[in-house]
Amino acid sequence: MIQYFKNIDAKTVAIQAPEDGAWINITPPLKQSEFDQLSEELDIPLDFLTDSLDIDERSRYELEDKVRLIVIKTPTENNAVTDSDAFYITIPIVIILTHNQIITVNSFDNTAIKKFLNTFHNRSPEKRNMMVLKIFEKVVVNFLDYLKEINQRRNMLEQKLYDSNRNEELLAIMRIQKSLVYFVTALRSNELLLMKLERTNFLGLNEDEKEFLNDLIVDTSQALEMANVYTNILSSTMDAFASIISNNLNVVMKRLTSITIVLTFPMLVASIYGMNVDIPYQHTVHAFYIPIMLSLAISVIISWYFMKKRWF
Template sequence: MIQYFKNINGQTIEIPKADQGVWVNLVPPFKEEEFIELSNELEIPIEFLRDSLDIDERPRYEMEDNVKIIIIKTPTENNSFNDSDAFYITIPICIILTHNQIITVNSFDNGAIKKFLNTFQKRHPDKRNMMVLKVFEKVVQTFLDYLKEINHNRNQYEQSLYDSNSNVDLLKLMRVQKSLVYFVTALRSNEMLMMKMERTNFLGLNEDEREFLQDLIVDTSQALEMANIYTNILSSTMDAFASIISNNLNNVMKRLTSITIILSLPILVTSIYGMNVDLPYQHSNHAFYIPVIISLFISIVIGGYFYKKKWF
């Protein structure tokens, strides 16, 4: 679906077709006919429009026939029905700059473009470079928001795991860890993209715009550092829980082994007195109580020894 937005008197207006100074936004579902129509109408290489469909597309920039494309990664919630998938994934946003328009192509609905749309009435579409940088800003803000949410959820899952040792909570922590892997990879690529754009001045930025881009690089580095810290904390937590679970298993096995030993020795005594041979005191009136007393005595002695060694 193709959306055309224009800023008229400080209000965001959706118009039916492309015009001078219009922001063109492509959102799912996509149709090949729309790609071909938009490519012919705005003189955009159709490969630029199709690149966003590849969820694994890396952040980069390119220019062909005086049309520029910038691909940057942004986070979004994962709508997968698989319980082992990450809570959040990263998807590409394609920003295409033509002679008169700025076009964004999104393979999924995402928070960065929604935030940009909510503030579009403050934008100046004729200042295309600043429009691109503002999209970058919303991407960085979305990363930071999701990282704070991930850290909050991580603390909740850890606390729940302390109380219950549930496999469900371990699975949730694993899904958080997968999300952080996506974030670290995407943020590192975004940072490299911005630094390369600053170095080559791909957009032809003026001094104020270059300073704004430098601020975005700093914010991206901060988000990357946060993601790395949360990843390290989560990895350490998972290792600690693995050690705790292993230690608990060893304690359980130790208790079971102790109980087995305590029960096996009395069984040995009763087995001996159950043989069909002549045995001491077999004709005594207390023949039944003798093996019972011996068995209880051995059990108490061994149980006391294990208790002293803190095997229980």
């Protein structure tokens, strides 16, 4: 679906066809016929429009026939049906700068473009570079917001794991770990893209825009550092819980072994007195109580010894 927007008197107005100074936003459902039509109308390389269809597309920029392409990764919630997939993934946003328009192509719905649409009435369409930087800003804010959500989820799951060692919590932590892998990879790619844009001045920025871009690089580095810290904390947490589970298993096995030993000696006494041979005191009145008392005495002594050694 192709949307055309224009800023008229500080209001975002939807228009029916591309005009000079318009923002063209392409969102799902995506149709090849729309790509072909837009490519022909605005003289845009078709590959620039279809690059967003590859979810693994890396962050980069490219220039062809005076049309500039920028691909940046942004986070989004994962709507996968399986319980083992990551909670969040990263998807590409394609930004295309023509002579008179700015075009964004999204293979999935994402909050970064929605936030930009809500503030589009504050933008100046003739300042296309600043519009691109504002999209970058929304992407960075998205990463920071999702990282905070991930940290909150991690804290809640850790608290639940303190009370129980259920597989559900461990599986959820694994999904968070997968999300962080996506985030770290995308943020590192975005950071390199922004630094390269600053170094080459691909967009032809003025001094104020360069300063704004530098702030975005700092914010992206901060988000990358947060993602790395959360990843390290999560890895340490998983290792700690694995050690705790292993230690608990050892304690349980030791107790079961001790109980088995305590029960083995009474069974041995009962087995001896249960043989069909002559045994001492078998004709006495207390023949039944002798093995009982002997078994209890041995069990008490062994139990006392194990408790002294803290094996129970």
